[in-house]
Amino acid sequence: MLAIKVNAGIGELAQSExxxxxxxxxIEAIVQGVGDFAAGEFAPLNRIGDLEGAKLENGVVRLPDxxxxxxxxxxxxxxNAIASPEEFGGQGLPFTLACNVIENLGAANMAFTLLPMLSVGAIEAIEHHGxxxxxxxxxxxxxxxxxxxxMNLTEPQAGSDVGALRSTATPIDDGEHAGQYxxxxxxxxxxxxxxxLAKNIVHLVLARLPGAPEGSRGISLFLVPKYHLKDDGSLGNRxxxxCVSIEHKLGINASPTCVMSYGDNDxxxxxxxGAENRGLAAMFTMMNNARINVGSQGVQIAERATQQAAHYAKERVQSSRAGSPDRTPVAIAEHPDVRRMLLRMKSLTEAMRALxxxxxxxxDRxxxxxxxxxxxxEVLVPMIKAWGTDTGIDVASIGVQIHGGMGFVEETGAAQHYRDARIAPIYEGTNGIQAADLVTRxxxxxxxxxxxxxxADIIRDAADEQALKALAEECAEIALWMRDDATLDDKLAxxxxxxxxxxxxxxxxQxxxxxxxxxxGQAPALAATKPVxxxxxxDHVVPEAAGLKAAATSGAELFYSLTAEQLTG
Structure with a gap:
């Protein structure tokens, strides 16, 4: 609630019509309600979803009981309807609250939550361009x-280069499907x-029309339902x-990642x-908020890993407290290095949530x-997507470390968080693409x-927080260098x-x-923990970030001092 009130400024948003x-x-009903729902419905399925996963049987994807x-x-x-338009049955509430729903569900079961998360993107694309x-x-x-x-973007030969796609859309000129493709x-x-799980699946597919320009300028977006609709809106023929196959992945095993084939029988x-050859613009309508929700996955997995590590550290008894005359073994939460790790996990998770x-x-504004x-x-989107997901992995990794050897075996579930988190820096545009978007656009x-x-706002509000003020000043300085002096290669490096x-x-x-x-006087329940x-x-993370200045400004020359053959040989 604190982040929603202070960082999102939900009270100010509510003053708008x-x-x-x-x-x-x-707000309190939504936050409390979705937390209870996530704990009661999604969380119990997280482990079985990881162990059993999604299975493709005779063309049908099956999920665990x-x-x-x-x-x-x-x-x-x-x-599902929190932030959607009221005219279509939604509640018309701020995106902030819909994001809180996704955060809670994802902390309970990240793989499962990808299902509603992708639907939100489809809703946005159709709302704005349909x-x-x-x-x-x-x-x-x-x-x-x-x-x-x-969302259907990627093809085997294209990867992140969406402009290299080969899928086609051919106009139908006559018959009952005239005007379609x-x-x-x-x-x-x-x-x-x-x-x-859903009665129909609405695929948004990028494809190329006959005679379309090469590259990304010649891509259009198409709505392709799993089941056709009859005139009365009911479901018709398939x-x-x-689905040709589902991927065998490192994590998110309960989320079926599919290879989809369209038009095997023409x-x-x-x-x-939307308009012809404007497919990427329509797709990016849904990608911006999707990238925020992927950044949220860093928060989700960090929260889940932190809760589990804290519980384990409180229950696991091992060794006496260093320097104590009492040699009785204590919970590992009493040991200095475990405390360091727990505090880092909590601090990073809270900071991600604030961002x-x-x-x-x-x-929403x-x-x-x-x-x-x-x-x-828009400037913040690559930050939360890239740093949020990278940090989610870091926090999950610390969670494994706190479990020690028990974290490296699958029985405790700590390893699942680490495995699940690893996809988030890759999809919805790799984190390198996010960083490139920040510096080039x-x-x-x-x-x-x-x-x-x-x-400038950070510098103004930092007051006597010298490390934070200095970091913001260095960021502003680097931004000027990138704008005025750096080559494109230097920026990207x-x-x-x-x-x-x-x-x-x-x-x-934040x-x-x-x-x-x-x-x-806000959130008195956090009065003891939040200052710490x-x-x-x-005092720890901000100074670490300041140490990245040299890497941010060193340029690309060193990266190209070896030939590609030397670098990869």
């Missing part, structure tokens, strides 16, 4: 969760591309699409969404028409003034450490604002 329903009692009932209850209780007829036909069922949605091609890494029918909700709050907040939110907003204003520095500066600032809010976790972040 659009978000007037987000009153404090409503319990998943269908849990998803049904999720839909029935309205959790025709009135498409919205009427698809939005209500997607909003409720009765149907689910996917025959879709043909194969997509890989399609999250929840096939399953039986479309010509299928009968896969889809509808164009997450600051980002969602800016996004953008929805209300605040262009400055919208641009700031986002730093250019208003000729650098959007980023500069963000750092330093982009990842620079993105990390920037994220930690913003997270430290942690400081939380601490001050508590000093002013904030102090750790400002």
């Amino acid at each position: 659009r978000f007037a329903a987000a009153e404090e009692d409503m 319990g998943y269908e009932a849990a998803y049904h209850n999720y839909v029935e209780q309205g959790w 025709s009135d007829a498409q919205k009427a036909a698809y939005m209500p069922k997607l909003v409720s969760g009765e149907w689910s949605g996917t 025959l879709i043909k091609g194969q997509k890989i890494y399609i999250t929840w591309g096939e399953h039986e 479309n010509d699409l299928r 009968e896969c029918i889809g509808e164009l969404i 997450l909700y600051y980002t969602t709050g800016q996004t 953008g929805t209300l028409g605040d262009e400055a907040a919208s641009q700031r939110g 986002k730093l250019g907003f208003e000729n650098g003034e959007v980023y500069a204003a963000l750092m 330093g982009s990842v450490p620079f993105c990390t520095m920037s994220a930690i500066a913003v997270a430290g600032w 942690m400081l604002l939380q601490k001050r809010a508590i000093e002013n 976790t904030t102090r750790y972040f400002l």
Whole structure:
């Protein structure tokens, strides 16, 4: 709740006409309710989902027992509809609250939560780019969760280079499907591309029209349902699409990652969404918030790993306290290094959450028409996605370490968190792509003034927090160098450490604002712990980030001092 109130500024959002329903009692009901639901319905399935995973049987993806009932209850209780438009059955609440729903569900079961997370993206794309007829036909069922949605970008030969896709869309000129398109091609890494939990799956597929320009400028977006719709909106025959296989992955085993084939029989029918050759623009509508939710996965896995490590450290008795005259063995939580690790886990998790909700709050303000907040939110997206997911892995790794040898074996479940977390820096644009986006595009907003204003706010509020102030000043200095002097190669070579520095500066600032809010009487239950976790972040993590300046500014020359053959030989 503290992050939602202080960092997102939910009270200010609720003063707008659009978000007037987000009153404090409503917020508390959502936060408490989804926490209870996640603990009761999603969390018990996390371990069995990892052990049994999704299975493809005769073209049908099966999930372990319990998943269908849990998803049904999720839909029935309205959790999928939090931020969707009221005209299609949604509650019209801020994205911040929908993000809190995803955070809670993901902390309980990250793999399962990918299902509703992808549907949210499909809803956004259709809402912003679909025709009135498409919205009427698809939005209500997607909003409720009765149907689910996917994104279909990647192909075997293309990887992150979406412009290299080969899937095609051929116009149908006559018959009952005139005005629609025959879709043909194969997509890989399609999250929840096939399953039986929802009654229909709405695939959003990038493909190329005949004669379209080469590269990303010639890509269009198509709506391709698993089942065709009859005139009355009910489900008809199955479309010509299928799941060829599901990936055997390092983690998120209960999330079916599918290879999807479209048009094996030349009968896969889809509808164009938005304008021809504007598919990437439509897809990026859903990707921005999707990247925030992937950043949230860092928070999710860190929270789950921290809770488990703390419980284990409290229960595991081993060795006496160093220097104590009493040689009785104590819980490992009493040992200095374990305390260091636990405090680091808690501090990093809280800082990620503070950055997450600051980002969602800016996004919601953008929805209300605040262009400055919208641009700031876009600058923050690569930070929460990249630093959030990298840090989620770090926290999960510390959790394994606290368990010791028991963390390295699968029985405790600590290893699952580490394995599940590893995908998040890869999908929705690798973290290198996020950092590149920050230095090549986002730093250019208003000729650098959007980023500069963000750092100026941190410097202003840092007061006597010299390490935080110095970090923000260094970030501002590096940004000017990248804008005015660095080559493109130099920018890209330093982009990842620079993105990390920037994220930690913003997270430290938001942690400081939380601490001050508590000093002013908010969240008295956190009065003892928040000053300590904030102090750790400002005194330990912020100075570590300052040490990345050399890496951010050293340029690309060293990276190219070896030939590709020498480097890879």
